[in-house]
Amino acid sequence: MSINDHKLVRCNEKDKETLSIFKKGINDSYGLISTWSTEKDCCAWKGVSCDNITNRVTKLDLTSLPYFDLKFPTYFKTLTGEINMCILELEFLSYLDLSNNDFDVISFTTIQHNITHASNLFYLDLSNNFVPSTLQMDNLDWLSPLSSLKYLNLSGIDLHKVTNWLQAVNTLPSLLELQLSRCYLNNFIINPSIQYSNLSSLLTLDLSANNLTSQLPNWFFNLTKDLTELMLPENNIHGEIPSSLLNLQNLRYLDLSYNKLQGSIPDEISQLANIQHLGLEYNMLSGSNIPSTLENLSSLNYLSIGRNNFSGEISENTFSKLSNLDFLDLSSSNFVFQFNLDWVPPFQLSYLHLENTNQGPNFPSWIYTQKSLQSLDLSSSGISLVDKNKFSSLIERISIALYLSNNSFTGGLPNISPNAFSVDFSYNSFSGSIPHSWKNSKDLQSINLWNNKLSGEVLEHVSDWKQLGILNLGENEFSGTIPIKMSQNLEVLILRANQFEGTIPTQLFNQSSLFHLDLAHNKLSGSMPECIYNLTDMVTFTWQDSFEHVGSIELFTKGQEYYIPKLFINRKTIDLSANNLSGKVPLELFQLVQLQTLNLSHNNFIGTIPRTIGGMKLIESLDLSNNKLSGEIPQSLALLSFIEVLNLSCNNFLGKIPIGTQLQSFNVSSYIGNPYLCGAPLNNCTTKEENHKSTENEVDGSIRESLYLGMGVGFAAGFWGICGSLFLIRKWRHAYYRFVDGVGDKLYVTLMVKLNSFRRN
Incomplete structure (x- = not known):
């Protein structure tokens, strides 16, 4: 009898049966849910949680959540196969998370049409299954019985056939968070005869990376007054930013990046007093009213408005009240930067992106004051002159990513932080060898030194970079052996042109x-x-x-x-x-x-x-x-x-x-x-060209034939040289016969002597 037979089995049989049906569609190649086969008590199965009093299954968490380390992203092994939605028939289930696996089929075939038992479910996450997504749903009508649902994440599931997605989620009166990114949703579609009051409690809405190609309709910002997070990046939304956006007075997080928005940023956006994250990069926005628009957003900690068509001056007045700013991206813009040389910002940034802006020829002095920088991108910014001491001190502090490419830096490479994992100094005029101190940067993942005037051997450095994935030393004067x-x-090794x-x-x-x-x-x-x-x-x-x-x-x-x-x-x-x-x-x-x-x-x-x-x-x-x-x-x-x-x-x-x-x-x-x-x-x-191959073959064949012929002639010559002589010369023939008779006599005498000796013994 096994140890398991003595354990208390408290799992409800009906719940166990539903879980067993659900498991039949799963391919578990890595044994991630092996306990489902070895344990009798389903409450002891991996990912399953039961109520301590009722012993009914209340939670199923089978997420294979990737472990995201900014430096070394790794992915756990995942489940594959079918998501059988019979799992919603678990009567007391309140939490279901199947995200970050490789499921490629979702099945409703065994599920009852009226899922009355799922009324306790408040958390449902089926997101990020299989990339690119093959999970598809033709409708969302199955959501309507889930009246207690507060969190719904279907990101990555193909919903392009679902034209009434907004009406479907409107049946969820308790919904607080809705995430439908990468779902292939089409344009905003709304039925004016339907009241969308059930969405009035919504706090988070994520519709990023879909196929939304329309303008932002005014009614969209009237669905809920309490929205705190709105994410619409990576669509094809065009037109201007509507003034109705100002209805969302509680908004803290707004991301409209990677769209085709035009016009200027409304001055009224400064009335969003609670806004902390503002992402408008990669649009077609224009105007020069940035200072008056943003300078009063004192809660702002993330500001990204780069890669637009803004112009005009930007000075320290723009940032005088932004003491909480942590992330700043003004890249690829036509701003004229007018900062006083002795300006000390009221913030300490972690991330600063000013690539493709006109900063030079002097390195911006205010950046030297930033003591907490983890990532700095000043590529293609026209810089050639630095304060060597301050510059060296700054570079050694930057602990994650450092991009200084396409400038006119000269002299030796600076020392870098021991914690740095990505450096790009390409397209400059750095000279000399790679500093010995770089050996201490054990976490380096990417190095790009392309097109400088660097020299020396790199053997002593490369062996120390255990995590290195990309090494680009091309277009330099490095020497020695690989x-x-x-x-x-x-993953990438470029040593070209050295x-x-x-x-x-x-x-x-x-x-x-x-x-x-x-x-x-x-x-x-x-x-x-x-x-x-x-x-x-x-x-x-x-x-x-x-x-x-x-x-x-x-x-x-x-x-x-x-x-x-x-x-x-x-x-x-x-x-x-x-x-x-x-x-x-x-x-x-x-x-x-x-x-x-x-x-x-x-x-x-x-x-x-x-x-x-x-x-x-x-x-x-x-x-x-x-x-x-x-x-x-x-x-x-x-x-x-x-x-x-x-x-x-x-x-x-x-x-x-x-x-x-x-x-x-x-x-x-x-x-x-x-x-x-x-x-x-x-x-x-031509005949000559066509026959060249046959000529080659003939030559090869002639050589082979000559070889075989030579072997044959040699054999024949040897054979007749001996046998022919015996046949034609009588003295040789008689001598040969006497030799053979003599050998025969000796063999006979030797054999008889041995035989008599054996008999006597």
């Missing part, structure tokens, strides 16, 4: 997370490592998320440079061009089937293109030009339907270019410099 020890988290020499270390092809490798334009030599390429992210599909805190990066692909701000990378690339590499290209390289760009041009590679290249179905850019490759172009190359850039020129390829929709679409420049290559788009194959 470091052998690197972070196992490395003075690195030696061979490519084998360890580099054992970086399972690496998906962008650029070693082009160096002095690397030797052959490529012949080993198992454990570049997992180049073999199997993985979702590459965006990195919001790693600055920008330069990717060379398809023969040109792509500049990607706030890095969103899904380009899987290997670029080893313009080195002195030689030998055969390992077959393992052509097994990286997720590669989109492969550039091996301007080296000394030999050998042929393997047939397995046809398995690289996602390849978009392939450059093998200016090598010593030979043989035919394999027919499988014609199967690469996504290829947009192809260059096989200046090699020793021969025969006819395979016929396929892609290969004939490229111009002559993709194939020139191969004297024995023919077929469209080159000239039609």
Whole structure:
């Protein structure tokens, strides 16, 4: 008898049956709810909570909530399969959270049409299941019995077929918080005959990242007077900000960013005395009335109005009453900044974004007074002059992200905070080597030093950055060999256009997370490592998320440079061009089937293109030009339907270019410099060119035939040299017979002696 048999089973059988039906649709590959099979008492199952008195199930929490660390976001393993809404039949259920899993189906097939038992439910969260979302709902009529519901989050579920979503949630008289972000909701639709009084208690409304393309209607701000949080970013809302917004006098959080709003910010917005968070960035707002509009919002701690069309002066008067300000974003604006050199702001910022503004040539002196900065972005702001002592002190304090790219900074790189995890000093004129103190920044996740005048070796630094995911040292004068020890988290490595020499270390092809490798334009030599390429992210599909805190990066692909701000990378690339590499290209390289760009041009590679290249179905850019490759172009190359850039020129390829929709679409420049290559788009194959392959084959065949013939002749000559002589010369023949008779006699005598000896014993 097991220990479990002695435990008190207090779970209600009806509740247990409902939970068991719910579990049938779940795929639990990681054993996250293994206790549902090993424990008899369902109140002891993972995620299940029961009332201590009634023993009825009151709470089901199976969220696989990601652990968000600003520096190292990680994701727990999740449940998959079906959400069976029979779970709402749990009579005393008050809390249901199935968020942040990978469910891809939601089923109402077994649920009763009238869910009377769900009247106790006050918290329901089905959000963030599967990215991109495949969860769909055709209607929200099932919500109507949930009269006690206060919190509803369906974010990430496809509701594009639900045209009456507003009417559906209006049936929930207790609703305080409604989150419907990324639900593919269409324009605001309202039935004027319906009274929306049930929404009067709503405090939080999140409709971000939908397909709302209309203007903001005035009635929308009359639904509730008590709203404290309104989130409408990442839609296509256009028109002006309506004055009816001022009806929301209790508003603390307003986010209208990433839309197409026009006009100016209403002066009346200063009447929202409780506003703490104001996000209006990435719109088409204009005007120069910012000072009078915002200077009275004394509760404001977050102000983001960058990337609009504002103009006019901005001075210390704008911020004189904003003593609570913690986050300030004025980036990509045409403001004329008129701050006194001795101005000391009334606030201490944690985040400051002034990229793409005209701050220079002097570093803004008021920023030196900010003692709590965690993130500073002054990229492309025209700065060239700094107070060295104050500047060094400031930089060493910034503990998260530091972006100073596209300015005119000179001298050596500054020391950085030991807690820093992202630095971008690209496109400046920094010189010298990487400071030794950078070794102490163990948490560095991203380094971008592209296009400076830096030099020296980097070996001693790289091995200390255990968390590094992105390393961009391109367009400098770094030398030495490529470091052998690197972070196992490395995803992007760019060493392009430096003075690195030696061979490519084998360890580099054992970086399972690496998906962008650029070693082009160096002095690397030797052959490529012949080993198992454990570049997992180049073999199997993985979702590459965006990195919001790693600055920008330069990717060379398809023969040109792509500049990607706030890095969103899904380009899987290997670029080893313009080195002195030689030998055969390992077959393992052509097994990286997720590669989109492969550039091996301007080296000394030999050998042929393997047939397995046809398995690289996602390849978009392939450059093998200016090598010593030979043989035919394999027919499988014609199967690469996504290829947009192809260059096989200046090699020793021969025969006819395979016929396929892609290969004939490229111009002559993709194939020139191969004297024995023919077929469209080159000239039609002549008899000479067509016969070159057969000539090659004939030569090969002649060699083989000569070899076999030589072996045959040699055998015959040896055979007749001996046997023929015995046959023709009588003395030799008699001597041969006497020799054979003598050997036979000796064998006979030896055998008889041994036999007699054996018998005597």
